[in-house]
Amino acid sequence: MKEINKFVKKSVSKVDLSVKERKELEAEYIDHITEIYKEHLEDGFSEKESLEYAIKIFRSDNWLGDSSINQKKNYIQFGLLSIFFIxxxxxxxxxxxxxxxxxxxxxxxxxxxxxxxxxxxxxxxxxxxxxxxxxxxxxxxxxxxxxxxxxxxxxxxxxxxxxxxxxxxxxxxxxxxxxxxxxxxxxxxxxxxxxxxxxxxxxxxxxxxxxxxxxxxxxxxxx
Structure with a gap:
């Protein structure tokens, strides 16, 4: 959706990253928001409600601007990979x-x-x-x-x-x-x-x- 792409591009533009890293981050965030949007849509909500909900969830996760949250996310991913390896x-x-x-x-x-x-x-x-x-x-x-x-x-x-x-x-x-x-x-x-x-x-x-x-x-x- 154009609204999701526009929101993500605006949000990611504030992050100090290389062009390649920014594009990768945009793709990841677009996939994440789109997935939440589609799930909410399937539950019977309107497109507008689903879009607002997806962005709200995304913001609540604090994906941008908080290095401690991102670090915590990395620790969780590492922990899951370790458990999978075991x-x-x-x-x-x-x-x-x-x-x-x-x-x-x-x-x-x-x-x-x-x-x-x-x-x-x-x-x-x-x-x-x-x-x-x-x-x-x-x-x-x-x-x-x-x-x-x-x-x-x-x-x-x-x-x-x-x-x-x-x-x-x-x-x-x-x-x-x-x-x-x-x-x-x-x-x-x-x-x-x-x-x-x-x-x-x-x-x-x-x-x-x-x-x-x-x-x-x-x-x-x-x-």
Missing amino acids: YLIVLVPIYFYISRMEVFKSGISINSFIPFRTIYAIITSSMDGDFGNIMRLQRRIVLFLSLIPMGIFIPIITSKYKSFLSNLKIYLFIALFLELCKILFPWWISIDYILLNLISCIIGYGLFTIIRKYVVQKRAINI
């Missing part, structure tokens, strides 16, 4: 340790490409009291839950809060990468595991959007 350090060994336990057979068969056939067989056998498949089902649940945080972290790391499609592409890449890594080892590969990994990430994204919307609404109430 999460990866914990996730990778767990994922491949559990995958290594799938030694009942290895490689790829025609059944590997039939969605949910493998997991369905595991569930039905578990219900019949098959101890081996009960253990396999438990391991799959652990992996399923362990990838949900990935769905939360990715939009934060990439700053693509609103774009589900952009995040979905990353989730799909992660799900494929984790499963294809098994080709390097004599482990069982199945499309089920790719789909389950993807669903885990999508659930994480859903939780992220709910939490983020709650935080934004709470902030608006406190203004």
Whole structure:
């Protein structure tokens, strides 16, 4: 929107930055305000109300003119990246340790490409009291839950809060990468595991959007 662009350009012009840094800052702020504007618009408010609300939220965040706020923001980003890094350090060994336990057979068969056939067989056998498949089902649940945080972290790391499609592409890449890594080892590969990994990430994204919307609404109430 022209109003948002005009507001951001006027605000950023007061900051002592190089031309390149100013343009990057403008793009970041425009994306931030536009995202808030669209969310408020989707909630049923008029364009004028949504614009005023977005600018009000932006100003309340004190993005400009307060180095302590910007420094705090940098600390938060660093903290989130550190937590994500620790999460990866914990996730990778767990994922491949559990995958290594799938030694009942290895490689790829025609059944590997039939969605949910493998997991369905595991569930039905578990219900019949098959101890081996009960253990396999438990391991799959652990992996399923362990990838949900990935769905939360990715939009934060990439700053693509609103774009589900952009995040979905990353989730799909992660799900494929984790499963294809098994080709390097004599482990069982199945499309089920790719789909389950993807669903885990999508659930994480859903939780992220709910939490983020709650935080934004709470902030608006406190203004």
